[in-house]
Amino acid sequence: MPGMAAILRLAALALLLAFLLTPQSFAPLFAPLTQYGAPPIYDQGNLLTLALAHLGTVCCAAAASTLVAVGLGILVTRPSGAQFLPLSRTLVNIGQTFPPVAVLAVTVPLVGFGEKPTLIALFAYGLLPIFENTIVGLQTCPAAVLEAASGMGMSARQRLLSVELPLALPLILEGIRLSLVINVGTATIGSTVAAKGLGEVIIAGLLSNNNAFILQGGLVTGLMAILLYDALAGLERRICRTAHLD
Amino acid sequence: MALTVPRLRRLDPLGALLAVAGATAVMFLPFVIFKSNRVVPGDPRGLLEVLPAWAAFACQASLLLAATAALGVSNARVRLGAALLGVTVVALAVAAAGDALTPAGNKVVRVAPGAGVWVLLVCLGLLATDAITRMRPGPGRRVLFLAVFTAAAGLALAHGTFDHLSVMREYAVNADRFAREARQHLWLALGSLAAAVVVALPIGILCHRVPRLRAGVLGTLNVIQTIPSIALFGILMAPLGALAGAVPLAAALGIRGIGAAPAAVALFLYSLLPIAANTVAGLKRVPRAAVEAARGMGMTNWQVLTGVELLLALPVILTGIRIVLVQNIGMVTVAALIGGGGLGTFVFQGIGQTAIDLVLLGAIPIVALAFSAAVVLDALVEVMDRARQ
Incomplete structure (x- = not known):
């Protein structure tokens, strides 16, 4: 089974790269989907550039939300910030009921069209899973371990950096993975507000009634999301394994 | 006092x-x-x-x-x-x-x-x-808070307190369409949920009974979840359009490449994983002693499943349903992009016209709906969980 999964993964990656680098070689495959001689391959921009812009937006937003969410998570699990913990928990729960599209839509009028509303919406929406997992990770550190750390004479800061955070790392990484994968999808909607990304391809297809464009945009985004999910899950396993070996 | x-x-x-x-x-x-x-x-x-x-x-x-x-x-x-x-x-x-x-x-x-x-x-x-x-507050109080707040907001709206604000101006212009799109929104969210429950519950039971299937089936459903919604909507348009072209009956039933059909199918597909996975998790949580006691009482396999196992797993299954409902209410918004209707119509129209009031006319009810669904179902899960103990 693991061999099979690895082959599938490599095949998906190869397919994605081949399509992004030489889209025209796939033209015969998509041609049956078009009507009245419409172009079978997206021709209003470079697919590779769009994919990279898409990934860039998602990663920028994810980096910002990771910094803020982990910081806040650490803050509310310290004794000085404990007062904010119940409220932040509730807020995370409420926040998760907000559809990402609504967040995006409400941001547009505030900051205008383009990359900015997408970045803000992705940032805000990406905060939640990371924040929640950071809190759970930090709170479920076994009390015995924490006491042992204090007993060894570690300061609160040392304990946080070399005991609590490493123990919480798997969960934090899982949060980052969830938020990245959600954001790859949400970023496509960003194209409705003129952000550069793969959504452009899908929307061009919807507007010109060209199924080939829709399928291309959808497949590339979907493949990217799946590969990203997979790669991060692998990275997580690897980090956890090294952490346990040490 | x-x-x-x-x-x-x-x-x-x-x-x-x-x-x-x-x-x-x-x-x-x-x-x-x-x-x-x-x-x-x-x-x-x-x-x-x-x-x-x-x-x-x-x-x-x-x-x-x-x-x-x-x-x-x-x-x-x-x-x-x-x-x-x-x-x-x-x-x-x-x-x-x-x-x-x-x-x-x-x-x-x-x-x-x-x-x-x-x-x-x-x-x-x-x-x-x-x-x-x-x-x-306990589950009952939380629902009560929600009901009181909803009633107060509803009364104010019905009374026309906010009629001179721009969002309500947009509503006044779009009142008929609003009612239609709101119905469509709920219909898509709830209909795909109902279909998913009917299909995912047996899948979950099967995965629980046959552990060999579990990784493969749940893994496949998981892959579907990672496909972005707009992409899945778009991808489904092609086969459904082809189906409508090839099978006149499908077309007569209203199945077309554009519109509500691809949205409903996509939402249905997204809904499968949380329900199936939670069914498996819930069934796993049922104490073996309870199942054996039921068998000992001479219950048939079917009676054990419906009368004991599913009943005890219900809170966890319901948690899955809550996740799906909230997720669906949000995702239906995107259906507007492929002509599926729903309150997202106003959101995207508003974005197109840079009219924030129109965006809000769509977005506020969506958020309110998702939030209310979460509060009510959370309360229900808590009540069931207590009854179970």
Whole structure:
């Protein structure tokens, strides 16, 4: 089974790269989907550039939300910030009921069209899973371990950096993975507000009634999301394994 | 009932934060935005400019009261009361500003809440949320809070309190379509959920009974979840369009490449994983002793499954249903992009016309629906979980 999964993964990656680098070689495959001689391959921009812009937006937003969410998570699990913990928990729960599209839509009028509303919406929406997992990770550190750390004479800061955070790392990484994968999808909607990304391809297809464009945009985004999910899950396993070996 | 006298204590850090933010909003941010018509840029107006002196004063006094409660009172009920007073006063003040700035019979002028109002509402909302969290209300009380709040908001809307605000102006223009799209939204969200329950429950039971299937089936469903919604909607348009072209019956049933059909199918596919996975998790949690006792009593396999296992797994299955419902209500929004209708129609139209009021007309009900669904189903899960123990 693991061999099979690895082959599938490599095949998906190869397919994605081949399509992004030489889209025209796939033209015969998509041609049956078009009507009245419409172009079978997206021709209003470079697919590779769009994919990279898409990934860039998602990663920028994810980096910002990771910094803020982990910081806040650490803050509310310290004794000085404990007062904010119940409220932040509730807020995370409420926040998760907000559809990402609504967040995006409400941001547009505030900051205008383009990359900015997408970045803000992705940032805000990406905060939640990371924040929640950071809190759970930090709170479920076994009390015995924490006491042992204090007993060894570690300061609160040392304990946080070399005991609590490493123990919480798997969960934090899982949060980052969830938020990245959600954001790859949400970023496509960003194209409705003129952000550069793969959504452009899908929307061009919807507007010109060209199924080939829709399928291309959808497949590339979907493949990217799946590969990203997979790669991060692998990275997580690897980090956890090294952490346990040490 | 003894009346607890609110005691002053050292400053509450959250209260201090909220009070400072709220005060800044009142002093420096526009209270309402006035536009002489829908297209021109807005003109900010302060609280004192739009309301008569006494009303502005009363409004500020109430907000000061709320701030005081936030800063120095620890009793959660008092804090909640203060927050709700603040929300009511701000809402009424905005409505009054709308009435005051709109000349009689004028349907062109637009008055929208300004940044100050939004910041104030967020601060008061946080204060109320914090108070409710501290009160640790049970499931019944939470639903009651929701019902009271919904009723109050519904009454105000029905009474026409906010009719002069720009969002309600957009509503007045789109009233018929709004009702239709709202129905479509609910129909898509609930219909795909119902179909998913019918299919995913047996899948979950099967995966529980046959562990060999579990990894493969749940893994496949997981892959579907990672496909972005807009992409899945788009991808499904092609096969459904082809189906409609090839099978006249499908076309007669309303299945087309564009419209509600691909949206419903996509939502259905997304809904499978949480329900199937939670069914497996719930069944796993059923104590073996309970199953064996039931068998010992001479129950048939079917009776054990429906009468014992599924019943005991119900809270976890319901949690899956809650996840799906909230997720669906949000995702239906995107269906508007492929002509599937729903409240997202207003959101995307609003984005297209840079008309924030139209965006809000779609977005506010979506968020309210998702939030209410979460509160009600969470309460239901909690009640069931208690009954189970």
